[in-house]
Amino acid sequence: MSKDVIIRFENVTKQYDDGPAVLDDVSFEIERGKFYTLLGPSGCGKTTILRLIAGFTEPTKGAIYFNGQKINSVPANKRQVNTVFQDYALFPHLNVFENVAFGLRIKKMKNADIKEKVAEALRFVNLEGYENREIREMSGGQRQRVAIARAIVNEPEVILLDEPLSALDLKLRTEMQYELRELQRRLGITFIFVTHDQEEALAMSDMIFVLNKGKIQQSGTPKDIYDEPINRFVADFIGESNIVPGKMIADCLVEFAGKRFECVDKGFEPNEHVDIVIRPEDLEITSVERGKLQVRVDSLLFRGVHYEICCYDQDGNEWLVHSTKKAEVGEKIGLYFDPEAIHVMRLNETEEEYDRRLEAYSEVSDEK
Numbered sequence: 001m002s003k004d005v006i007i008r009f010e011n012v013t014k015q016y017d018d019g020p021a022v023l024d025d026v027s028f029e030i031e032r033g034k035f036y037t038l039l040g041p042s043g044c045g046k047t048t049i050l051r052l053i054a055g056f057t058e059p060t061k062g063a064i065y066f067n068g069q070k071i072n073s074v075p076a077n078k079r080q081v082n083t084v085f086q087d088y089a090l091f092p093h094l095n096v097f098e099n100v101a102f103g104l105r106i107k108k109m110k111n112a113d114i115k116e117k118v119a120e121a122l123r124f125v126n127l128e129g130y131e132n133r134e135i136r137e138m139s140g141g142q143r144q145r146v147a148i149a150r151a152i153v154n155e156p157e158v159i160l161l162d163e164p165l166s167a168l169d170l171k172l173r174t175e176m177q178y179e180l181r182e183l184q185r186r187l188g189i190t191f192i193f194v195t196h197d198q199e200e201a202l203a204m205s206d207m208i209f210v211l212n213k214g215k216i217q218q219s220g221t222p223k224d225i226y227d228e229p230i231n232r233f234v235a236d237f238i239g240e241s242n243i244v245p246g247k248m249i250a251d252c253l254v255e256f257a258g259k260r261f262e263c264v265d266k267g268f269e270p271n272e273h274v275d276i277v278i279r280p281e282d283l284e285i286t287s288v289e290r291g292k293l294q295v296r297v298d299s300l301l302f303r304g305v306h307y308e309i310c311c312y313d314q315d316g317n318e319w320l321v322h323s324t325k326k327a328e329v330g331e332k333i334g335l336y337f338d339p340e341a342i343h344v345m346r347l348n349e350t351e352e353e354y355d356r357r358l359e360a361y362s363e364v365s366d367e368k
């Protein structure tokens with residue numbers, strides 16, 4: 001089956017005035033009906049991507065396609081897109097009904113139809129019966145729902161959500177994560193969600209684009225990105241990780257922390273310098289003799305389900321371990337891990353370079 005692409009960015013660069021490129025030659029595809037997340041630190045260009053999709057600004061270079069049509073300079077009100085803003089941008093002087101009805105009134109829809117559509121949108125976000133409430137009488141979570149109802153009532157093809165949960169406390173935020181995800185499934189509309197919170201991105205998305213400094217560092221499913229980060233930035237940003245310098249001796253043989261280990265990674269130059277990632281939950285505490293690494297326990301925190309244990313090896317590398325087993329501070333222990341737990345990354349490799357390297361490698365091995 002061919003992909004049903006709704007939005008495509010082709011080599012899009014964006015500069016504000018004569019400033020530096022805040023998006024630098026960005027290309028990606030968004031498939032219809034899925035939940036996408038743009039994830040990255042503050043200032044990396046997430047909001048700029050949403051503004052380009054919504055039509056609030058134009059690319060400096062490159063092209064944006066919507067359902068196959070180039071839309072670079074199509075005005076915002078002609079696009080099948082609605083945005084839920086970080087601060088909700090509700091009208092404080094209008095009640096809930098009128099806030100949600102706003103877009104339909106602009107379209108000059110008949111009153112009876114407006115009533116029906118608003119009621120349906122409010123039902124979708126569990127706010128039935130709140131029509132006459134004033135915005136200032138609503139809690140943070142309820143305002144959030146009104147903002148979402150105001151977006152879905154227009155039946156857009158795409159909903160853009162710019163850090164919509166960041167103002168909520170942790171408990172409400174987790175609830176809203178479930179609600180939003182469920183809502184997207186029920187509506188079947190394409191959602192593009194922005195966050196700087198990696199756990200939120202992993203929990204909610206079909207696909208994640210990890211951004212840094214105006215470039216997409218990696219795109220993939222939450223599992224792809226968590227299990228196979230392509231560079232130090234992604235590995236570091238996406239979760240607590242052990243990242244140490246290493247060297248690929250040969251295919252499936254890597255050196256770090258002063259020792260050689262069997263691994264599953266291939267396609268590097270002999271003796272190429274690399275970064276090694278091992279997730280804290282992939283390290284098992286064992287005896288010094290059985291351990292592949294010997295480390296000393298530096299500190300320990302109880303995290304409810306597991307202990308978070310910080311250790312150092314003889315080279316001074318820090319190793320964070322998540323384990324249900326306890327260890328004593330100052331104790332010397334062994335750390336065991338499977339070859340599959342070692343993840344090897346080429347230094348500062350981009351997604352395209354990574355793909356090219358794997359392609360080139362498989363061609364070479366096919367020839368053999």
Ligand SMILES: Nc1ncnc2c1ncn2[C@@H]1O[C@H](COP(=O)(O)OP(=O)(O)O)[C@@H](O)[C@H]1O
Binds near residue numbers: 019041043045047048
């Ligand atoms: N209207 C603007 N004029 C000039 N620079 C801007 C404007 N909007 C955003 N920027 C700059 O573009 C960069 C990316 O911003 P933004 O897309 O808002 O990032 P994010 O949403 O990831 O935090 C930042 O360095 C920001 O200062």
Ligand SMILES: [Mg+2]
Binds near residue numbers: 048
């Ligand atoms: Mg932003």
